[in-house]
Every structure is written in structure tokens, then in C-alpha cells.
Amino acid sequence: MNFDFSEEQQAFLKEVQAFLDANDDPEIFDPTRENMAQIVDTPKRRAIMKEMGRQGWLGMTWPKEYDGQEGEGVYEYLLNEELAGRGGPQIGKGVGIIGKTLIAHGSEFLKEEFLPKILNNEVEFAVGYSEPEAGSDAAAMKLKATEVKGGWVLNGQKTWTTSAHFAEWYWVGARTDPDVPKWNGITLFLVPLPTHPDPPFDISGVTVQGIWTMGDERTNDVFFDDVFVPDEYVVGDLNKGFQYISQALDLERFTMFTYSPVKQRLDLLVDHIRSTERDGVPLKDDPLVRARVAHLAAEAEMARVMGLNVVDATVKSEASGGPPPTIEASEYKLYTTEFSKRLANASMDLGGPGTQLRVKTEDAPMEGRAESTYRYTVLDTIGGGTSEVQKNIISRRGLGLPKAF
Ligand SMILES: Cc1cc2nc3c(=O)[nH]c(=O)nc-3n(C[C@H](O)[C@H](O)[C@H](O)COP(=O)(O)OP(=O)(O)OC[C@H]3O[C@@H](n4cnc5c(N)ncnc54)[C@H](O)[C@@H]3O)c2cc1C
Known part of the structure; x- marks a missing residue:
């Protein structure tokens, strides 16, 4: 496998770096927000993403028919990694999850309504799968959708919905058929959120309440109380929502958990070791410190290469019209996010009391x-x-082992 970027890809990366350097602004780029930097919403951040849309950088992998460029996923990877390393906004949900699902399964009405806005960065989305009794087992979701004349009435609760306090639209799964196996009775809807300036239908029954995470950023509970959603805002086929969600999750596992912030934190630790003494002894001369950080560097390289492996599998799969790679994405997410914790533990240990x-x-x-x-x-x-869910996916779908329970 060749992991070198082509000359064109390297030229694109240089162009991105030059653009971001020229627009460097602490109100846009803040690495201290960690991976949650991607969901910080400010007018300046929206503006820079809009500018990237103008440059054609938001629909690089979309079909030309929808004003995309039919480029390979590696360009999105290079752009997102560069943005993430600087703690900037990323191309995430709109272009990836919502845009790609609408292109594959959405009605002409939804495509016309949303795809141009996504490419111009005129809309933010929140994604609602998790509920109090349905997290890892997302197919168990219960948000109830009852069919009425001209649409559906939604009642119930979602939880952990990141971005719902500033996004204009909610990409939300609801149970439209309770009498079939759970993964065959879910439908996806698009519903305006309270921050929408001019919702096309009444959403007075939608309430958003904040939940603050231990990582400092906000996520949300979202409540539905008799919210009527017209038929035009149903995504794709009725009761196929879970199949669409599963494919989109494969995308999310890779695109939303970037490698460059991890590398950036490793570099901070190495700089600290290079420049600090403890009890009069430079940390860099301590064999235990050296051994530990060398191990971390090897693990970081492993995470980087696993990311490239997902890019490679995505490019191959897209070329044959296939879905995003499930196993590779789960392996990457499992390894990289667990490594991130080991790196954070080491930074606490080696950094000392301060x-x-x-x-x-x-x-x-x-x-x-x-x-x-x-x-x-x-x-x-x-x-x-x-x-644990990633391990289940790898053991069942990757290794062919039986379902645990
Ligand atoms: C910061 C943050 C942002 C989030 N943003 C969103 C969002 O925008 N939209 C959204 O829909 N959701 C979001 N989520 C929710 C997230 O997807 C769920 O928290 C996650 O899927 C786990 O679900 P749960 O919290 O209900 O835990 P549970 O599913 O109840 O799991 C509890 C524990 O049991 C383990 N477990 C569960 N099932 C199994 C199994 N079959 N085998 C082995 N172990 C198992 C889990 O690994 C976990 O350790 C977010 C979560 C966080 C923390």
C-alpha cells in the first residue's frame, strides 16, 4: 500500500495551509477546545467555512450533478485534518452525514432545499439518534412518529444531541412502525430547531435543554411535544432510517475523530520533556520518561497509518460505488480514541503536579x-x-465471531 500523497494532493494541502495561515484568528482557531472545537459556533467560524464553500472545498467528493467535484475522499481528509489540528470548524455533518445521505436517498425537494445551502455553509445540523434508553443500541429508539393527514406527529425525547442549541435543522430518527423488528421501523426526519430564524412549519413543541459535559462543551436533551412534520421532510423511504443511520455512522466514526489534534498533543508533551527539569535532572535524560514517550510516539504513528487505511478503503469503496468502510473505521476509532486517553494519562504523569x-x-x-x-x-x-461497540463491530463483522448477546 502506498501512503504517499500525490503531487496534486500535496499542492492542495499547501493551498489549504496558505489560506488558513492568511485567516489565522484565535476566535476561529482554538486547539484548546480539543475535538469539540468542531462544534463551536461563532459568526467568524461560519464565515470562514462559507469562504471555503466558495473555493469549492465543501463538496469535493459530491457528484458534479450536485455541484460537487467528484474528487477522492483523500482531499476531504487533508482539509479536515488541517482544520482539526488548528482547532477550527470542520466539514463534518452537513457535507458528510446529511449531504451524502440526501444525495443517495433524499427526495428532489430535500435535495433542492438543502444541498446548495450545505455547499454554501448556510445551514448547521444537529443529529438525533440517542435517547435515554437507546444509546449503544440506537435501533431501540422510541421517539414516536404517528401518521396523520399530510405528515407525522412526533412525541418523545432525544438526548446527547450536540449542536442542537445553535443548529437550524435536526436530522432525527423516530419510530414509525412499532410492530416490526426494531431496525426496520425507524424513519429519518428533518425538523427545524428553535434557533431556526424562519421555520417552514410550527415547531413550538420542540424544546432544547443543555447538558454540560466533563469536557466543558455543551450537548443537549431535545423534547418533542406533538410536533407535526409534513411528509416532504421525511428522508428517503419510510422505515429505512436505521439503514441510512448505520452507513452515516461509519462516516462519522472516521471524519469526526481526527488524528492531527492527537499528534499536536503528543508534540506538546515532547516539547515539555525536552525543556523541563525535575529535581535538577532534565526529563529528557530520564530513561523511564524516554521509554514511555517513545512508546507513545510509536502508538501515534499507528493511529496515523490506521487513518490512512480508512482513507484508502474509502477511495476504493467509492470507486466501486460501495458504502463507507465499516471495519476500518471502527478499528481506527477504537485505537485512536483509546490511545488519546493513554496519551492524556501520560501527560498528567510526566507533567508533574502543575x-x-x-x-x-x-x-x-x-x-x-x-x-x-x-x-x-x-x-x-x-x-x-x-x-465496546467498536469491539463488537470488529469481532462480528471483521472476524466473523458470533453475536455476544
Ligand atoms: C460528547 C458526546 C456527544 C454526543 N453527541 C451525540 C449526538 O450529537 N447525537 C446523538 O444521537 N448521540 C450523541 N451522543 C451519544 C452517544 O452516541 C452515546 O452516548 C453512545 O452511543 C453510548 O450510549 P449511552 O450513553 O446510552 O450508553 P449505553 O449504551 O447505555 O452504554 C453504557 C455502557 O455499556 C456498554 N455497552 C452497551 N452495549 C454494549 C454491548 N452490546 N456490548 C458491550 N458493552 C456494551 C457501553 O460501551 C458503555 O460502556 C454523544 C455522546 C457524547 C458523550
């Missing part, structure tokens, strides 16, 4: 990042499917 100081505290070792990543990296092993 690492308990909070991020942005003056004189804190590693800019206070050890403490924040120690709390934050736990989230990445849960969101997008927990590590």
Missing part, C-alpha cells in the same frame, strides 16, 4: 492542556459509538 492547572492558566505545563485532555478524551471513546 498539570492539574486548568487550560490557559499562566505558566501551567503544556499550556494547561494535560488537565483538559485528561477530562475531554473520555468523551471521544463514547460519542459516535463506545469502544
